[in-house]
Amino acid sequence: MSPLWIVRRIGFYVLITVVLAFFAVPMLWLASAPFDTKPGLGLRWPDWTFANVSATFDHPFTLSSLVNSLILCAIATVVTTVLAALAAYALSRVRIPGRDLLLYLLLLLSSVVTGTAAMVPIFVMMLQLGLINSQFGTALVIAGGMLPAAIFILKDFVDAVPRSYEESACVFGASPRQVLSHVVLPVARPGVATIFVWAFVNAWGNFLLPFLLLRDVGQQPAAVLLRTLYDEGGSANLTVIPVFSLLYSIPVVVLYLFVSKRYGFRFHGGIKS
Amino acid sequence: MDSSGLGVRRAVAFVAPALVLIGIFLVFPALWTLYIGITNYQLTGPAAANPQVVGLDNVLEAVRDPLFTNSVWLTALFVLFSAVIGQNVLGFALAWLLRSVSPWLRRTIEGLVLLSWILPSTVVAFLWFAVLSRDTGTLGLLLGSPETSWLVQYPMTSLIIFNIWRGTAFSMLLYTSALAAVPPSQLETARLVGASGWQTVRDVVFPHIRGHVLTNTLLISLWTANDFTPFLLTSGGPNHQSEVLPVLIYRQALEGGQLGYASAMSLLLLVGNLVIALIYLRLLRRRA
Numbered sequence: 001m002s003p004l005w006i007v008r009r010i011g012f013y014v015l016i017t018v019v020l021a022f023f024a025v026p027m028l029w030l031a032s033a034p035f036d037t038k039p040g041l042g043l044r045w046p047d048w049t050f051a052n053v054s055a056t057f058d059h060p061f062t063l064s065s066l067v068n069s070l071i072l073c074a075i076a077t078v079v080t081t082v083l084a085a086l087a088a089y090a091l092s093r094v095r096i097p098g099r100d101l102l103l104y105l106l107l108l109l110s111s112v113v114t115g116t117a118a119m120v121p122i123f124v125m126m127l128q129l130g131l132i133n134s135q136f137g138t139a140l141v142i143a144g145g146m147l148p149a150a151i152f153i154l155k156d157f158v159d160a161v162p163r164s165y166e167e168s169a170c171v172f173g174a175s176p177r178q179v180l181s182h183v184v185l186p187v188a189r190p191g192v193a194t195i196f197v198w199a200f201v202n203a204w205g206n207f208l209l210p211f212l213l214l215r216d217v218g219q220q221p222a223a224v225l226l227r228t229l230y231d232e233g234g235s236a237n238l239t240v241i242p243v244f245s246l247l248y249s250i251p252v253v254v255l256y257l258f259v260s261k262r263y264g265f266r267f268h269g270g271i272k273s
Numbered sequence: 274m275d276s277s278g279l280g281v282r283r284a285v286a287f288v289a290p291a292l293v294l295i296g297i298f299l300v301f302p303a304l305w306t307l308y309i310g311i312t313n314y315q316l317t318g319p320a321a322a323n324p325q326v327v328g329l330d331n332v333l334e335a336v337r338d339p340l341f342t343n344s345v346w347l348t349a350l351f352v353l354f355s356a357v358i359g360q361n362v363l364g365f366a367l368a369w370l371l372r373s374v375s376p377w378l379r380r381t382i383e384g385l386v387l388l389s390w391i392l393p394s395t396v397v398a399f400l401w402f403a404v405l406s407r408d409t410g411t412l413g414l415l416l417g418s419p420e421t422s423w424l425v426q427y428p429m430t431s432l433i434i435f436n437i438w439r440g441t442a443f444s445m446l447l448y449t450s451a452l453a454a455v456p457p458s459q460l461e462t463a464r465l466v467g468a469s470g471w472q473t474v475r476d477v478v479f480p481h482i483r484g485h486v487l488t489n490t491l492l493i494s495l496w497t498a499n500d501f502t503p504f505l506l507t508s509g510g511p512n513h514q515s516e517v518l519p520v521l522i523y524r525q526a527l528e529g530g531q532l533g534y535a536s537a538m539s540l541l542l543l544v545g546n547l548v549i550a551l552i553y554l555r556l557l558r559r560r561a
Contacts, residue, residue, distance in 0.1 A: 016374065016382070019367065022438065023385040025411060029403040030396070041402045042409025083291040090287035094279050102288075108554065109295065111492075112546040113303045114499040116519040120526045120536045121302035121309060144298025147291050176279050205393035208501045212527070226395040227505065245396045252391055260384070 030249065033242035040238060056243040061217055061225055066247065068135065069204060069221035075139035076203040080146045081196045087147075088154035089184060093163075103152075110148030115208050123212050131213070138213045142203050150195050157191025158184070190263060197255050204252060222248040306543060309536035316530035324533065331537030341538060343513060344521040348498055350429060351436065351517050356497040357490055359437035364444020364489070368452055369474065383445070390442035398505035401435050428507050428515035435506060436497060444489050451485035452478065484556070491553040495546060518542050 025043070033039040034053070036046035056062050091099060115122070122141060131137035161184060169179045185192070207223045214220050217228065226244060229237045279287070310331055314324035335341045367386065371379045389397070404411045407422035423431050455478055463473040479486075501519045503509070509516030509524060516524070518538070526535035 012370070016370065016378070019363075020382055020385070023382070023389055026400040026404050026438065027385065027388065029400050029411075033403070040409045041399070041406040042414070043403060043411040044409075079294070083294065086287040087291040090279060090284035094281055094284035096281060096284050096288065104554070106295070108547075108550055109299055109303075111495055111550040111553070112543060113299050114546065116499045116501050116522065117539050117542045117546060118299070118302040118306060119522065120532055120539055121305040122298070123526070124309065124314075124532060125302060125305065140294065141298045144294045147295050148299070151291060176283070201391050205391075205395075207394050207505065223393055223395045226399075230399075241399060245399055249392055249396050252393065253388070256387065256391055260387075 029242070030246055033238075034246045036242075039242045041236070052239050052243045055239045056247070059240050059244075061220075062222075062240065062244050062247075064218065065220055065222045065225040068219060069223070069248070072135055072139050072142070072210065072221050073200060073203040075136060076142040076146070077196060077199040079140065079143040080150050080199040080203075081192060083143075084147055084150035084154050084195055085188075085192055087151045088158050089180065089188075091151070092155050092158040093166075103155075106148040107152060110152065113145075115145055115206075119208065119212055122209070126213050133214055133216045133219050135214070135219055138210055139203075141213065142206055142209055143199075145209075146199050146202055150199060153198070154188075154191050154195050157188050157194070161187045194263070197259055201252055201255060303543065306536050306539050309533055310540045311537075312533045314533040314536070316527070316532055318530075320533075327533070331534050332540070334534065335537050335541065340513060340516070340521065344516050344518050345541075347429060347515065348517045351432060351503075352494050352497045355433040355436035356440065356493040359433065360441045360444045360493050360497075361486070361490060363437060363441045365448045367441065367445045368448035369478075371449075372452070386442045386445055389438055390440065394502045394505060397439060398502065401431075401438075401506060405431055424507055425511050428511065432503050432506060432515055432517075436500070436502075439502065440493060440497065443493060447485060447489050448482070451482040455481045487556055488553065491549055491556075495549050495553075498545065498549075499542070 028043055032043060032046045035048050035050065036044070037049045037051070038047065039052060090096070091103065096102075126132055126134075126137060126141070129137070165183050165187065166179050169183045174182070205223065207227070210221050210224050211227070214224065217225070220228070222244070226241065226248065229241050229244065311326055311328055312324040313320050313327045313331075315321050367382070371382060374382075392400075402410075402424075405423035407413065407425075408419050410419070410423065412423060413419040413421050459477050460473065463477045468476070499519060500517075501523070503515060503517050504520045504523060507515040509520040519542075522535050522538050522542070525531050525538065529535075
């Protein structure tokens with residue numbers, strides 16, 4: 001063990017510590033501020049209390065906004081997963097005329113037309129359709145934005161299911177519906193689960209579209225309410241914000257833990273090099 | 274041969290609902306941007322009820338508008354420093370360095386990096402207010418200068434650091450899976466001939482992952498250019514100093530009511546996205 005080696009090792013661990021601190025320090029606020037008697041925009045060892053929690057539950061819109069988030073997210077996620085699964089299956093198994101062009105266009109669309117680039121026409125369209133303040137309409141807009149990428153990722157998963165499974169099932173007289181529900185779906189389940197979680201996390205955190213399209217506070221999801229708590233009345237409502245941030249983050253963290261335990265957080269070929 | 278027994282007609286029926294939704298909420302708005310962009314459409318006032326076609330005036334006006342050129346410049350800086358350099362380098366460094374640490378440390382760091390990626394953007398904005406705010410902010414306390422209001426005095430630098438924190442996870446994941454494809458025997462040879470870490474990366478690893486680097490750079494650039502989170506942190510302020518394109522478009526359209534003019538700006542963003550996406554698809558195709 002030469003001195004150079006020791007210096008290198010120390011340098012290495014200093015670097016790792018700095019990176020660890022860079023990623024960890026901002027998150028500590030989420031653990032300390034909710035339970036502090038005087039929560040602020042800064043980090044300090046909390047003066048423990050649960051008063052903020054009850055204050056948050058007493059706030060007229062916190063719980064309803066979480067319910068709104070859940071509704072919005074459930075519609076967007078289910079629509080995305082079901083429609084993407086059907087489309088991915090058909091596109092993977094049947095040579096529909098123009099299929100390759102369609103797939104190419106989908107890939108192009110999913111990257112080019114983003115919510116930010118198309119916010120003006122989406123807003124104007126929903127305004128003219130009278131769908132401003134409609135949760136269902138907003139959920140469909142979110143789903144429409146996620147669908148191309150979802151179809152693409154899922155098609156990769158379905159492509160990996162061997163066709164011989166379905167052929168054997170057909171030989172034994174299974175109907176297309178039976179093939180789908182008893183053969184393809186069980187084998188492609190990790191793919192469907194991936195899309196479900198991906199869509200949920202995306203829809204749950206989406207700020208821009210509900211911010212644009214849901215102007216009535218009774219319809220707004222947690223993402224938008226959290227912003228309102230910050231700038232309404234000129235000053236941030238720091239009693240409610242930390243606890244509410246924590247509550248709102250829990251589903252995402254739980255899903256993350258579930259996915260990393262069950263499947264491991266890795267890329268499985270969905271991304272091509 | 275159609276192994277599923279679906280038949281073309283039923284297959285089309287399976288694909289159709291998804292295509293209808295994509296058509297209404299993605300394709301139509303994109304095309305409509307073209308039309309709104311050449312009108313003087315406004316949110317309120319006479320031009321709201323009866324917009325006039327003004328042709329390319331909006332685009333020409335945007336190109337001459339100092340707010341727009343400022344915003345394009347800031348967006349370019351944001352993409353270059355936070356994505357192309359920041360996320361790329363840190364993501365690769367993490368993927369490379371974490372191979373040689375103990376599993377629990379590796380899991381902890383990867384977990385934190387991933388968490389910073391998947392937490393909702395409004396929550397993340399508060400986490401960073403707590404780091405960067407004046408008087409009580411963590412960074413000010415650590416550096417002993419609590420009177421500095423980072424987001425006001427250094428808005429772009431703050432956004433860049435923030436976005437590195439926010440988005441590095443994707444690069445880390447992508448490079449981790451890319452590094453798994455580098456033959457261990459070549460790494461072993463490099464070690465035996467006494468190559469330094471940097472030499473190994475440059476001469477052994479890089480040739481294998483060149484494609485991944487390009488893919489990664491294009492994707493994160495696209496996402497960063499279209500990211501709306503800067504609005505949550507600085508709202509473009511102070512005095513337009515951090516007004517990246519998505520924020521400018523929002524403020525022109527919804528706060529200023531200039532829907533036609535904002536559409537023309539969106540159009541330029543769409544064209545930028547299209548260029549990056551076409552380069553990306555071309556690379557994909559060449560390798561396939």
